Amino acid sequence: MVNSAADQDESLRRPAGIHSVRLGDTKVSFVPDGAIQGRPSAWLPETTDEFWAAHPEYLDASGHLVASLGGLLVERGDRALLIDTGFGPHTLPADPGTPNGAMRGGALLDNLAALGRSPEQVEAVAFSHLHPDHLGWAAHPAQGGDRPVFAHAEYLVAEEEWARRALLEAEGTPKEAIAALAPHVRTVADGQEIFPGVQVRITGGHTPGHAEFIITGGGTRLIAFGDSMHSPIQVDHPEWSCVYDHDPARSAGHRRRLVAELEEPDTIGFGIHFADVVFGQVRRDGHGPAWRPLDTRDDAGDNR
Numbered sequence: 206m207v208n209s210a211a212d213q214d215e216s217l218r219r220p221a222g223i224h225s226v227r228l229g230d231t232k233v234s235f236v237p238d239g240a241i242q243g244r245p246s247a248w249l250p251e252t253t254d255e256f257w258a259a260h261p262e263y264l265d266a267s268g269h270l271v272a273s274l275g276g277l278l279v280e281r282g283d284r285a286l287l288i289d290t291g292f293g294p295h296t297l298p299a300d301p302g303t304p305n306g307a308m309r310g311g312a313l314l315d316n317l318a319a320l321g322r323s324p325e326q327v328e329a330v331a332f333s334h335l336h337p338d339h340l341g342w343a344a345h346p347a348q349g350g351d352r353p354v355f356a357h358a359e360y361l362v363a364e365e366e367w368a369r370r371a372l373l374e375a376e377g378t379p380k381e382a383i384a385a386l387a388p389h390v391r392t393v394a395d396g397q398e399i400f401p402g403v404q405v406r407i408t409g410g411h412t413p414g415h416a417e418f419i420i421t422g423g424g425t426r427l428i429a430f431g432d433s434m435h436s437p438i439q440v441d442h443p444e445w446s447c448v449y450d451h452d453p454a455r456s457a458g459h460r461r462r463l464v465a466e467l468e469e470p471d472t473i474g475f476g477i478h479f480a481d482v483v484f485g486q487v488r489r490d491g492h493g494p495a496w497r498p499l500d501t502r503d504d505a506g507d508n509r
């Protein structure tokens with residue numbers, strides 16, 4: 206089912222709540238942690254102020270792009286995998302010197318509970334990449350101690366990403382966060398199955414070892430494409446790389462292939478930073494490929 210045009214407009218400028226999709230025996234849910242605002246022509250440097258003036262449907266009342274922060278819970282029977290862990294319990298004010306507006310995390314564990322899971326039940330945490338807005342709760346100690354929040358989880362990181370962690374630190378991932386992950390890290394390779402029906406695909410571009418996750422079940426394929434795209438406008442314009450892309454040309458090349466792939470039948474995309482349209486399909490309108498959000502709202506909890 207696809208939302209009405211009016212609903213879609215509103216959903217492009219608010220952060221995502223809980224959404225769930227069923228793929229056969231597998232349930233896949235977005236677990237919200239918070240939101241970040243981006244200055245549109247700073248986040249997507251190839252865009253102009255004129256472009257955004259013509260597309261106010263993407264901007265909040267303060268003129269920012271709205272991006273969700275969170276993780277993707279993959280459940281099959283009793284088993285649970287979490288892909289990315291949000292920003293964690295931190296708030297940053299808007300910093301006029303950076304491309305970012307305000308940034309806030311903190312809701313992920315409450316939303317995990319609303320979905321009926323405790324962090325102790327998560328058998329593994331997989332990371333799309335090692336930026337602070339994806340490893341937040343995994344690098345944060347559990348309340349009242351120094352044990353990790355995901356007490357029984359191993360941390361799955363692409364080999365290429367882990368090997369280049371010094372570069373990621375140099376670009377701003379806190380050393381302390383990498384050190385907190387280190388004892389739990391198991392590196393994974395391109396094509397590896399990390400959970401029943403979940404395969405890693407290393408794409409690079411955004412970071413040296415950026416990973417996507419292909420989740421299959423019930424005859425459908427879901428591509429959790431991490432930070433390959435930050436906004437659904439990049440489906441219309443895959444040539445536009447984000448200011449945070451490590452290799453913008455590689456990122457753009459991959460995005461073109463990804464958008465074409467998302468147009469294939471029985472394929473769903475998951476964009477972790479998309480506004481309240483995290484699950485969708487790519488369909489052609491009069492202007493070319495466009496993001497068509499799925500109506501996947503889950504009522505299990507107040508999540509914004």
Ligand SMILES: [Zn+2]
Binds near residue numbers: 336338432
């Ligand atoms: Zn990110």
